Amino acid sequence: MRGRLGRRLLWTLTTIALMSMVAFLLVAIAPGDPVVAELRFMGVPATPNTVEALRREFDLDAPLPVRYARWIVRLSRLDLGESIASGRPVAAELARALPWTLQLAFVSLVMIVALSLSTGLAAALHPYGRLTTFLRGLTIMAISIPVYWLALAAVGLGAVVLGWSTVVSDASLGGLLLPAFILSLAPGLAIGRVVRQRVIDERLEDHVRLAVALGRSPAQILIQDVGVVIGPSLVTMWATTFGYLLGGAVVVERIFDRPGLGNLALHAIAARDYPVLQAYLLCAGVAFVLVNAAADLLSAWLDPRLRRSRVDD
Amino acid sequence: MIKTQALPPNPSLIWGLRLAALLLLVALLSPSLTPHDAYAINLDRRLEAPSFEYPFGTDRLGRCVLSRTVLGTRASLGLALLASAGATVAALALSVVAVFGGRSGDRAVRLLIDVFISFPSLVLALAFVGIAGPSAFAAVTAIVWAWWPSEARVMRSLLDSARHRNFVDAAFLAGVHPVRVVVRHILPQVGPALAVRTSLEMSSVIVALSTLSFLGLGLQPPHPEWGTMLNEAWPFVGTAPHLLFGPGLALIASVLAFNLIAEGLRVRVDSRQLQEW
Numbered sequence: 001m002r003g004r005l006g007r008r009l010l011w012t013l014t015t016i017a018l019m020s021m022v023a024f025l026l027v028a029i030a031p032g033d034p035v036v037a038e039l040r041f042m043g044v045p046a047t048p049n050t051v052e053a054l055r056r057e058f059d060l061d062a063p064l065p066v067r068y069a070r071w072i073v074r075l076s077r078l079d080l081g082e083s084i085a086s087g088r089p090v091a092a093e094l095a096r097a098l099p100w101t102l103q104l105a106f107v108s109l110v111m112i113v114a115l116s117l118s119t120g121l122a123a124a125l126h127p128y129g130r131l132t133t134f135l136r137g138l139t140i141m142a143i144s145i146p147v148y149w150l151a152l153a154a155v156g157l158g159a160v161v162l163g164w165s166t167v168v169s170d171a172s173l174g175g176l177l178l179p180a181f182i183l184s185l186a187p188g189l190a191i192g193r194v195v196r197q198r199v200i201d202e203r204l205e206d207h208v209r210l211a212v213a214l215g216r217s218p219a220q221i222l223i224q225d226v227g228v229v230i231g232p233s234l235v236t237m238w239a240t241t242f243g244y245l246l247g248g249a250v251v252v253e254r255i256f257d258r259p260g261l262g263n264l265a266l267h268a269i270a271a272r273d274y275p276v277l278q279a280y281l282l283c284a285g286v287a288f289v290l291v292n293a294a295a296d297l298l299s300a301w302l303d304p305r306l307r308r309s310r311v312d313d
Numbered sequence: 314m315i316k317t318q319a320l321p322p323n324p325s326l327i328w329g330l331r332l333a334a335l336l337l338l339v340a341l342l343s344p345s346l347t348p349h350d351a352y353a354i355n356l357d358r359r360l361e362a363p364s365f366e367y368p369f370g371t372d373r374l375g376r377c378v379l380s381r382t383v384l385g386t387r388a389s390l391g392l393a394l395l396a397s398a399g400a401t402v403a404a405l406a407l408s409v410v411a412v413f414g415g416r417s418g419d420r421a422v423r424l425l426i427d428v429f430i431s432f433p434s435l436v437l438a439l440a441f442v443g444i445a446g447p448s449a450f451a452a453v454t455a456i457v458w459a460w461w462p463s464e465a466r467v468m469r470s471l472l473d474s475a476r477h478r479n480f481v482d483a484a485f486l487a488g489v490h491p492v493r494v495v496v497r498h499i500l501p502q503v504g505p506a507l508a509v510r511t512s513l514e515m516s517s518v519i520v521a522l523s524t525l526s527f528l529g530l531g532l533q534p535p536h537p538e539w540g541t542m543l544n545e546a547w548p549f550v551g552t553a554p555h556l557l558f559g560p561g562l563a564l565i566a567s568v569l570a571f572n573l574i575a576e577g578l579r580v581r582v583d584s585r586q587l588q589e590w
Contacts, residue, residue, distance in 0.1 A: 018428040023440075030444040140576060144569040146520045148527050149561045152543065152550050159551030247435025251524060255547075265436075266528060269443035281440040285432040292431075
């Protein structure tokens, strides 16, 4: 177990290091001269003198590897540069937006877990019943509707039927639960189908039939005999939806006007604010990697076979 | 023990293919199918509700929503097809390098996949468009960059297991030309699974591209595209919610078509596997 943990941690750090390289290169080889853009933004005419001065200030006169090394050193002090649009430190902007997105993503994640377990188990109770057919149709429909269309329809419906004047976004509970539900619908139902399949498959296994023969209660069998086997892979699957949630958050935050990471990125795109965009890419990527690493460790810990293998490692 | 038998009826596949064929037909014939000029602005008749003259209503500039939806089929599906094909070709090329390029080739490709797959795909696409500047070309390129890793991961493992079957080794040892081995012995093994994968990819690419357009980062107005149309409809969802209907219906039908095809093909692949092993 400990060797496994170490290897996983090392791999996570390697991935993050390589991702930082991608984020750095994306901006470093971007088309258009950032110096000229910055001068235009400041309203200063771009003469050779001003360009040269700013180039030195932005550290753009050094070769690429040197610039990457310096960027990493600054990054390690949480210095992500300054936003071109607002002039404030990028780290501060990120810190302000991140909680909004994490809150949305985690509430959605909880809804995905609840939705997939409830629909999956309900369908597994009657494997070929009407409910299963209905859920199958509903799932295909849900994964075919783009998140932003669903969000727009919800807003439109709210305005026409319920008479909302504006989409209330602030810290109110409804402003969090509705977007979270919209985000969780498709992945929740899709994973529900997997839950159903895994439970049905597992029911035919010898160890479950033995448990039935021993006279254990259905709830006991579901948790102790079926849940233990399929639990770890479900944890991994739930964690992978986190990337989908970070992507979907962009649209939902935009429509429901939540000042999260996605909205930050959209503002940065509009203002050609490369430092903020770079930080956004890195931050979302690292968050996704960390959640997946945590899920891997959790599922390894949940799996008795892996938990006991600590002697071998 | 392989017997030829009639395949069971497969409504998902049949309806998916029908829907896709219909959309393709609309895309090809779209200029002659529009009841009105899709670009004609009529400020006297802004934001009208659906009527016989304008079945999907009119938008904020008085343009016919039905005509714009029909004409938008070309851009929406055409760009998605382009992006999807780009990602598939890139993934296939890299998978071939991984499987036939020796140990170092495999290691390099796997590292590349692992790094790029670690970014949430829409986030990566968004950052790319943000840096490149919004345009249809940038959106397609961004989708290719963000979508190839997950395709390549599946293709690499499919090709890898197909390559290590005994009859493939036998063909190589018998001196069959490598290209012939790939075409005759490897591709037929992965074909069905690849078809499922490509169909699912197409549906997710349609959604992603239209999401970028919806955010104003894809095809630019005044060209009709479903995501762009929904972006223009957004400020009026409270007063003219019918604007969501036309482009939404077309969008959902397209995504549904490819999801149904994938669903139907998956049953085929599974039953094939059950027969073979």
